[in-house]
Amino acid sequence: MTRVLVVEDDPQLLRALKINLQARKFEVQVASDGAAAVRLAAARPPDVVLLDLGLPDMDGVEVIRSVRGWSRSPILVLSARHTSEEKIRALDAGADDYVTKPFSMDELLARLRAATRRRAEAAADASPAVVDTEDFTVDLAAKKVRRGDLAVRLTPTEWHLLEILISHPGHLVSQRKLLLEVWGPTYSDNTNYLRVYMAQLRRKLEADPSHPRYLITEPGMGYRFEP
Template sequence: MTRVLVVEDDPQLVRALKINLQARKFEVVEAGDGATALRLAAARTPDAILLDLGLPDMDGVEVIRGVRGRSHVPILVLSARHTSEEKIRALDAGADDYVTKPFSMDELLARLRAATRRREAPASPAGIPGIATDEFTIDLAARKVVRGERTVRLTPTEWHLLELLIARPGHLVSQRRLLLEVWGPAYSEHTNYLRVYMAQLRRKLEANPSHPRYLITEPGMGYRFEP
């Protein structure tokens, strides 16, 4: 059974989430503040986390950073904060998705299913054990990226995007294919998702993210990994 940690201090929303998740055979673990969330994330090893940013004891972004220090579990932010700056801040910290309140329960559940599918995806494309460049190395079997002497942490969504690109080095991968493979049919037109996540990958992997050497944009068409 898929275990979901719900980190939210609004009892009504927690109740609604719990009813809907349990009806779809998810196991639900609850946390009403950030400290409890970090403790349960370590002790109960959830398969996904639904996280409100406005917690009573700390900002939800600190929870994301704390979880990312030891886990690649998918994190979906649920927040009333609508600005692009808030979304980018959460995604940069390691969130996999960002859902603004109020939201459709059906849409949230679809995003949750997509996030857990990404986590269960095969660790590496067939026949490609890894990639070595002048800037970084990627070990797909171990799901590990090293840049210089430092291990780079990638979220499950970032991993999935990177795997799709390096599976066909030097070849264009269309925006539509990336969106369908990573987020599903409902997001085939959400090209802003790609822009945000590709920017994150470049910040983590490229020496000069504004002038990328390896993760290339083909304007209006898609992206290409250039080894």
């Protein structure tokens, strides 16, 4: 189910958006100010963000910049600001689309579908659907891991961490990038989280967890998946 974060300070519009999206089987989170939006996006990363620019505590462009610090999820701006300058500011900050108020719900839903479709296509192009090693197989599309004939049960956090590493085979992924993408900006310095979860992944996937073959540590820098 696609998770949408709706950030809007008009309670009537917020309610209408939530009802319409839920009726179309989207999972909806809501926030009425920028600080709450950033907290929600960090704690439970959405698949797409619908964002009003005129928020009571901060400009929506600040929210875009903050979320873009760790997330590539599509951001669709919903705003009563019609000028080209405002649109350019939002798009340059990292927004993917700009819808001016008042808008048609059908048009908004079409743009939302297009944004999620583009994200899915980009993810599919970025990495193979199935990654085979001598010791385990990862099906990225089905979100399943097997060792021989046995399924390996991963927690959502373990899966997210493994997915990022496997999507960058042979490349160093920094500690900061992993912390931002998996846990959010509040935990960007908590490298002990990485040590704990990488140890858990190695116990589940490596033949010799104390001498890993696939999930390699680059001391002080980050981690690397070696196919």
